[in-house]
Amino acid sequence: MPRIAYVSGRYIPHADAGVHIEDRGFQFADSVYEVVALVNGRLCDEVGHLDRLVRSLGELRIKVPMPRKSMEMALREMVRRNRIKNGMIYMQVTRGVAPRDFVFPKKSDTTLVMTMYPAKYDIPARKAAVKKVITVPDIRWKRRDIKTTALIGQVLAKQAAADKGAYEAWMVDDDGFITEGSSSNAWIIDKNRNLITRATANNSILKGVTRSALQALCKKEKIKIIERKFTVAEAYKAQEAFCSSAVALIAPVVQIDDKKIGNGQAGEITCKLLDLYMEYATKNGGKQERWNPA
Numbered sequence: 001m002p003r004i005a006y007v008s009g010r011y012i013p014h015a016d017a018g019v020h021i022e023d024r025g026f027q028f029a030d031s032v033y034e035v036v037a038l039v040n041g042r043l044c045d046e047v048g049h050l051d052r053l054v055r056s057l058g059e060l061r062i063k064v065p066m067p068r069k070s071m072e073m074a075l076r077e078m079v080r081r082n083r084i085k086n087g088m089i090y091m092q093v094t095r096g097v098a099p100r101d102f103v104f105p106k107k108s109d110t111t112l113v114m115t116m117y118p119a120k121y122d123i124p125a126r127k128a129a130v131k132k133v134i135t136v137p138d139i140r141w142k143r144r145d146i147k148t149t150a151l152i153g154q155v156l157a158k159q160a161a162a163d164k165g166a167y168e169a170w171m172v173d174d175d176g177f178i179t180e181g182s183s184s185n186a187w188i189i190d191k192n193r194n195l196i197t198r199a200t201a202n203n204s205i206l207k208g209v210t211r212s213a214l215q216a217l218c219k220k221e222k223i224k225i226i227e228r229k230f231t232v233a234e235a236y237k238a239q240e241a242f243c244s245s246a247v248a249l250i251a252p253v254v255q256i257d258d259k260k261i262g263n264g265q266a267g268e269i270t271c272k273l274l275d276l277y278m279e280y281a282t283k284n285g286g287k288q289e290r291w292n293p294a
């Protein structure tokens with residue numbers, strides 16, 4: 001079964017899909033993206049991801065490539081053509097093709113591409129697959145609220161993690177506080193069972209859609225979340241820790257640098273949150289109220 005990609009209106013075999021060499025996404029990373037999980041045939045948190053895509057485009061003054069309904073239809077057509085029940089959809093929108101010039105082109109059509117990959121959502125396996133993270137300096141630009149494809153800072157951070165046999169790199173700001181993971185939000189649970197994650201103020205992190213969904217679930221379950229900055233030293237002392245993203249969902253962390261977290265297994269609260277999230281994702285497709293960028 002060949003994989004199918006989408007390139008600006010056309011569904012093409014993955015191996016043949018491409019964009020122009022003067023696409024601004026290629027030359028300037030002048031583009032934004034989203035990753036949406038497909039869980040049991042349902043697009044997880046689709047509303048939140050499409051809301052954020054439109055917001056990111058607006059922040060960069062890139063045209064929205066098509067009406068919302070058409071985007072929803074194209075996503076479903078990707079699922080149908082790829083015949084995947086559990087996986088990920090990657091969507092990227094660029095400012096389009098134009099002769100290389102830093103200034104926005106007067107006229108260009110946005111490029112929209114989508115690719116799809118299979119994934120497994122085996123919950124016991126995910127709980128067992130405990131992760132190590134390392135800390136690295138956060139060397140990125142200041143608009144981390146925009147989900148741009150200018151990801152070289154994150155690429156270097158993730159490679160530093162991979163070099164040390166770790167799953168993720170938690171990036172640290174100039175004041176010693178953790179911002180987020182290279183491709184996920186960072187969470188710790190302290191000895192008083194407080195769930196702590198950095199606030200999205202000052203555009204210092206990406207407002208994760210999974211993070212927002214978790215916040216809503218915790219509110220329902222009366223689990224308190226404290227949104228505040230935390231230091232590396234505090235993270236070392238955490239009882240539990242995890243990463244959240246559309247790809248990781250909720251990934252238990254049991255080691256930060258050389259410090260063990262908890263008893264080496266996924267923590268109790270982390271497991272409960274993963275169960276809650278999966279129930280939400282599989283039962284109603286993670287249908288979310290409108291995602292709030294504030």
Ligand code: PDD
Nearest residue numbers: 035182183184185206208209210245246
């Ligand atoms: N990354 N922070 C960063 C820097 C991210 O790149 C991501 C997601 C998140 C979590 O956001 P969400 O819950 O909406 O996936 C936080 C995606 C998955 C990626 O780049 O592959």
